[in-house]
Amino acid sequence: MILFLLWLLQDLLTVLFGGVMQIPELFLLGIVYRLLKDEDEERVWAIWTAFGGGLLWDLRWVGIPGFFTLGYVVVVMLVLWIWSIIPLQGRTGFVVFLVLESSQLIPPLLPVLILGGDTGGGFFLMEQLYALPALLLCLWFYSQRMKADAAGGL
Secondary structure (H helix, E strand, O other): OHHHHHHHHHHHHHHHHOOOOOOOOHHHHHHHHHHHHOOOOOOHHHHHHHHHHHHHHHHHHHOOOOHHHHHHHHHHHHHHHHHHHOOHHHOOHHHHHHHHHHHHHHHHHHHHHHHOOOOOHHHHHHHHHHHHHHHHHHHHHHHHHHHHHHHHHO
């Protein structure tokens, strides 16, 4: 439900500020945060959620089905792979920040990688700056959860 609300918030912000500023990928950030937070073995939900959300985004804004869908699924698969090879002791705040940041870097660069052309450096930089508060909030929530888990384990 939270992911659906994040998708709607991202869509609403895109409608309100379209053309003026780039909106961070809040929906994808929510998926990645939940992947890092949950320790369950069954994570296929993330791939299908990213696929569905990306497809809706493509149909709503891009008009080319599969464009951002590819980016969303690639990010989820990359996060699943990276998170599985990092040992528990290596999952520091900096590593978590880098994994969360990957959800904000790859989708905006995907059109450039596929179609070529300019990244629109100013828009890209501003999108990263606008995403920073959401990234830091997710990092803070993650660190609070780790502290609670560590205190509960003692």
